Amino acid sequence: MQNSTRYLCAGAYLDDHFRDRVLREVLDDPYRAVPPSHGGFDLLPVVLHCLRAERLLLVRDVVVSVLLTAACLLASSIGGIVLSLMLLAALFTLPRMRRLPLGQRIVSVLVLQFLITLPLTLVFSVITVLRFLTASYQPSFDVNGTVTPVASDHPLLSLLLLFCAFAVALGYRVVWHFTLRVMLKPGATAGRIDEAPRFADRLAYIDRAQWGNITLYGNEYPFVGAGDVQRSWSIVVELDRLKGEKGDPHHGTRPRAHIDPVDLHAFVRTRLLEMRDAVEFPGERVERLHISDQLAVRGVFTRTEWPNVTGPRSWREQGHPLIDPDTGLPRFSAGKETVDAVIRNPQGGIRHYQRVTVTAEAPEIRDGDVQLAPAEDQEVVVSAFIHLAVEGRMLYTQCVVTVLPPVRDDFQIDRLFSLGDAALVGAAFEHAGLKLVADVMFAPARLVRTAYQAMRRSRSAANPAAFLLYPFGSRFSVRELGAAHRTDRFMQRLDAVKYSRIIEQRLTEAVVDYLEAFGVETSGYRQQATSVIDHSVHFVDNGVHVNSGGTVNGPVAAGSGATAVQHRTGEGR
Incomplete structure (x- = not known):
């Protein structure tokens, strides 16, 4: 494990x-x-x-x-008081009680001592009386031979x-x-x-x-399991604007570039995997880089045939594509054809992301046969969710970087x-x-x-x-x-920033290379990408930190056409 x-x-x-x-x-x-x-x-x-x-x-x-x-049952009233005081001490071990200020804690001691000790003392007094009426007594005989029950206290x-x-x-x-x-x-x-x-x-x-590769989320946060959002940005470029069109008398008559988002995703995936698979020196490889498709959909489903149901209702054969008709359970895996269809239909109810995950696990360092530093698991997981959509002859690039802190x-x-x-x-x-x-x-x-x-x-x-x-x-x-609430170690935070920057830079360069191969004008895309990455908009606990100086509360957008939106998971924190 x-x-x-x-x-x-x-x-x-x-x-x-x-x-x-x-x-x-x-x-x-x-x-x-x-x-x-x-x-x-x-x-x-x-x-x-x-x-x-x-x-x-x-x-x-x-x-x-x-x-x-x-x-x-065997305790006397005095024993009941002892037990009630122990219960009072137990109450003060609760985390909520320990978080109270000193003054409120003292007041709580007095109130709880009254509310707990008095009722329990009465309970044990009743128990003492009941022992006279049950088997808990020692028979004694007086001179006339009369049996008198005497409560036995132990x-x-x-x-x-x-x-x-x-x-x-x-x-x-x-x-x-x-x-x-x-x-x-x-x-x-x-x-x-x-x-x-x-x-x-x-x-x-x-x-x-x-x-x-299917995420059904229930709290309006599609990246459940990936941690909190550290960065979020988007870039838009016009696909009808080709290179060299300024001053071109044939402007508007040249054939438009056809960008297939499925092919673009494959190109981006290849370029990202090259950081792991096409590096000559082992020490330079991003060994813990993994890429997969992720389909995100809000997990509240409406029964499509509800108005027509007259007999007993069953999820079998009810027609919802994300419910298995044989088991009634949510589907969790989609094939390549389904994934490609979602990519080509970005306005549907299912959103596709290419998920790039890097675990900050440091490999060992050796000098020949001498080990200089052992392998170390930093336990931080950095994920980049990449969404590429072609709509209205515009290419929309969205990147959301999340950081999963180490375990408590x-x-x-x-x-x-x-x-x-x-x-x-x-x-x-x-x-x-x-x-x-x-x-x-x-x-x-x-x-x-x-x-x-x-x-x-x-x-x-x-x-x-x-x-x-x-x-x-x-x-x-x-x-x-x-x-943990956050990455408390400074080196962990630096690693999270490092891998997010590496992935983002590789992503933007890959998209630019792909567009230029089709003759699309990319100067606007480069300008937006430079603004987004160089400003280094990072989410922190109380706002958004910008490397160029300052901290602001709320979302930040950098560059023409770029957006930055803050999200928090809100669970387990």
Whole structure:
């Protein structure tokens, strides 16, 4: 598995919120499309580890809930107060509570202490009374032989059960620390679908669909899975303006150039791949460059035959081209003829992009037999989405550059592999900290939530055929969900800029060469391209940074006829 895949598999154990969102997005709706996986990331092992982590967590919560319930039943009112204070401490381990200012945190302490301690004290008082009315009593006899029930209080046994609950919670953390070290070490293999037979069909679909060339997006962002947009620009050139026409008495009588966008895409692809395949010296090759076609379409489909349906509705034979009539699932792959038809019809509901992906993975440096620097995975994925359209005798060139940041630092577990067994147990203790109190005190509530999620996942999914509109589109990418907020390392940001500039320059030069071969006047195109690239319009967190100086909020357009539009994915950040 690639590093990003391993790290996100680790995230299934490290972050409950991450695991729950992955399972809800991927498994709750079996008809939901799967976003493409960029840069070698594999979604299937992450889903399998999320399921495994959920099962392990379920076992822990069942055992802890039983022990905690028994401790509560055997505790006195004083014990109830102790448990309520522990619950209060657990509440302050929540991320939302830790983000509050100091003053609000103090006020929250006083309010929660009243809202939680008082009701729980009353509950344990009721439990004490109920023990007189149930089997929890010790019979005593007076001199007249009358039996009197006396409540039996077992504070020591209650504390022992509470200690066992904490031991189980801590043991759970030790177990998954060893799991991370054994199953997710560098070079680990992906899991198998038969590990989760209940979801075998869905997992098989995910394994195939993530490598497809059709993106059904559900959040108005067509580049789902590719990260945030770093640059976006477009250039327009007139195809009827041929070279040497100024002052030409035969202007308007010369044959017009016929530009086939499919042929232009093939030419651009060849020129881009030459950076990888036609370079003599290995050190100069862009080794991690990959190009593929991508069809983007909004994943909300309308049933075309809805007004004519009288009997039971089914997706079979309903005629929508992007729904498989045999399974009712979204299609994820299109053949060359389909791709070419979309390229030649840019005004349709499907948009074609040529996706150019470069992973910033540094190869090793050697001087003969001496290794000077080992290979290093920077984990940054730079993608350029190229759209070429011929409309109204105009050639429209659009380039959108996205950057997928590395995986979150807290998911990167490579430091665990250098630890011995004792040190790994110590790391589990250190990682637990005050979270251990939350693990115990929230176990019953978490158990109810997990059971509800399992029931929701096991029930029959809604039949899309029962709706006029159905949202098939993917809402976010798991790789984006587990990504860092941004590329924090300076060298990573520089690499992202470097590869985006390389791809853009190669693209514009290829388009110019192609147009000039057909005799099209390209001075206007060159002028726009120079303005767009030299101004280096880059998207940052609070606006758009222009190398020529200054930062502005909102879109920036550079050059005559050029546009720059900012987009944000808005998911997993």
